[in-house]
Amino acid sequence: MMKFRIQRENFIKPLEQISGSVGTNQKEPITQNVLMKIVPNDPTGPIKDAEYKMFMICTDTEIELVSEVGLFGEVEQGAITVEAKKLVTIIKSLPEGCFIYIEEAPDKKSITLSTERNKFSLSTLPAEQFPEIEILASSYSLKIKASTLLEMMKTTSFAIPQENYRVALKGMCFNIRQDRGSxxxxxxxxxxxxRANIQRAELEEDCVFPEDFSGRCSFILPKKTVSEVIRLLNEFSKDKAFLDSVIELFIGRTCFRTEINGVTVISCLIDSDYPNILMIVPNNCNRVLTLDRESFKNSLERVKILCNTLNNAVELIVVNSTITIKAKNSLHEEAxxxxxxxxxxDDFSLAYKADYLIDICKNMTAKKIKISMxxxxxxxxxxxxxGEGEPVSQACYVVSRIVL
Incomplete structure (x- = not known):
């Protein structure tokens, strides 16, 4: 029978880091559970001095998050699953600094969670039924600085749609290119x-493919995986040493794996071809507007209040160096x-969806932006x-016009 003792703070942090990936499918209740599995610890690994370590795993069958923690004292090996959100809520409600004792019941259908003053009995499901994602051998890997990966993913993720009839567009495409020597x-x-968002950056090391590699030099991460990776990177972003560290992304034929400050992320990939986004980027533009980003965003947010709710469009009327931002709705109200x-x-007038332009301004940091067409x-x-002292951004955003 599995049992262990652990301090509250050592338990809650790694559990919270992975519990966001639990499933919501009521037909598969075990995906709402966390798998806790105790095994002997490898002293050459990241956890030192502990005789045992516990893996905690949450999944929705498409993404899997894994954290681990060292265990000391009286420990019995084993594996159990218990409802993740319920377990997190109970542990968070316990007093800071307390020690938690967990022991599996003889019938293996429940566990007892207790402290000096509290006792809870929670039902479990068989650990052998827990659906872990099969990790196949990686075809290749990418090495990129943590701060670079966070910046790239944060500034492009907002264009991933919740729903779309094109499967590929439900995720974020990573494409490896070689256009400057090796x-x-x-x-x-x-x-x-x-709309389309494009970010570019250098890898820390050259990406080496196997000699017999015949697959795509690109892969598509599902939207939920993108959100979880951004969340984890952001959680540790206050640590400069972490931001300067190198993250390695392992890519297989059907799955993706990486480790972010001790948390392992495993995900299925979207099996589809991403459209050639570069084909829609305007080139050789003869209309180029340069303007203050913050002023433009604030104006858009004010004018948007009176947009037509059917298309949320604002009209940009350019005469000489003045841009008139205009919106009107079905009630004949106008801003x-x-x-x-x-x-x-030349003078011109074009309309765009207000929220698309606002999203772009919110995800950029430069004082000035240019709009080209x-x-x-x-x-x-x-x-x-x-500007002076500002980093050069490789981000490019493309927005389709609206016909009024």
Whole structure:
């Protein structure tokens, strides 16, 4: 019978880090559980001095998060599953610094969780029924700085749609390219078919493929996996040493694996071809507006209040160096605001979805941005303008126009 003793703080932190991946399918209740498995500890691994360690695993069958913690004192090996959210809620409610004792019942259908003053009995499901994702051999791996990966994923993830008839668009595409000697760079794409986000960065090391490799030099992470990876990277982002560390992403034919500060992320990949996003990026643009990002965002948010709810569109009317942002709705209400931009070219008027432009401004940090398009363009390209002391951004955002 499995049993162990652990301090509250050592238990709750790794459990909270993985519990966001529990399933919500009522037909598979075991995916709402956390699997706790005690095994002998390898002293050469990351956990030192402990005789045993406990793996904690949560999954929804498409993504799996794994954390581990060292155990001391009287320990009995074994494996059990218990409802994750219920367990987290109980442990969080216990006094800080207390020790928790967990022991499996003789009939293996429940566990007892107790402290000096508390006692809870929780039902369990058989550990052998827990659906762990099969980890196949990796085809190749990427090495990238943690801060770079966080920046790339955060600034592109907002374009992944909740629902889309095109399976590939339900995730984030990672594409390895080689266009400068032997150095391989990484592109990240997201799109909902009406807008597209593109980020580029250098890998820390050249990506080496096996000699017999014949697969794609790209892979697509599902939306939930993207959210969990961003959450974990963000959680440790206050630690400069972590941000400077290198994250290795292992890519197999059907699955993805990485470790983020002791938490292992395993995920199925989306088996589909991502559309060629670069085909829709406007090039050789003869209309280029340079303007203050914050002022533009604030104006859009004010004018958006009176947008037509059917298309949420704002009209950009450019005359000389003045941009008039205009919106009106079915009640004949109207909002108009003027901002100054740096611009030389012909006068024009185009409409775009307000939320798309606002999202872009919120996810950029540069003081100034430029919006580029061609005379016959159906899309606008938005990029950062690097000011003095500002890093050069490789992000590019594309937004389709709306016909009013």
């Amino acid at each position: 150095k391989r760079d990484l592109d990240i794409y997201t799109s909902d078919a009406h 108009v605001e003027h901002i100054i931009a740096e611009y030389e070219g 061609t005379t016959n363009s159906n899309s606008a390209k938005v990029e950062a303008v690097a």
